Amino acid sequence: MKSILSDLYEGxxxxxxxxxxxxxxxxxxxxxxxxxxxxxxxxxSESDFKLLEEVLDLYGTSHAMLNSASFVEGFKVGALVMIEVLTKKGEIPHQV
Known part of the structure; x- marks a missing residue:
């Protein structure tokens, strides 16, 4: 089984x-x-429906850009969480 890093590199x-x-x-x-x-x-009318389709296509493109940015931001937050967990920063002291 290949690693996720290999799959990422290979697209x-x-x-x-x-x-x-x-x-x-x-x-x-x-x-x-x-x-x-x-x-x-x-x-x-045909021209009105074509205009609606153009608006929907533009919305789809815009929505895809937002999804991409959200994915990247979510990945960064997840990575920061892992860094904090692995470095034990912000560790809650054990209560006695």
Whole structure:
């Protein structure tokens, strides 16, 4: 079994591709979005619907950037926690 560092170096880590929220509302929300888009496709003119798709694409790009920044920040916080744990800084003294 290769190490996580080897996988990182070789570009084999893609956590953004394997994350699947377990909250039951996630699937419900996606279904609602799809249903609403179908209604919009019927009710909107072709140019209006194309504009909506452009906005959604921009939102998707922006959301992906936020997810990336959140992942990086979370990783840094996790690493700082590990440093503190391993260096025993902030250690709570044993109570007698």
């Amino acid at each position: 084999k880590l893609h956590p953004d591709e394997t994350i699947m929220p377990t909250d039951p509302e996630y699937r419900q929300n996606n279904r609602a979005i799809s249903n609403t888009l179908e209604v919009c496709k019927i009710k909107f």
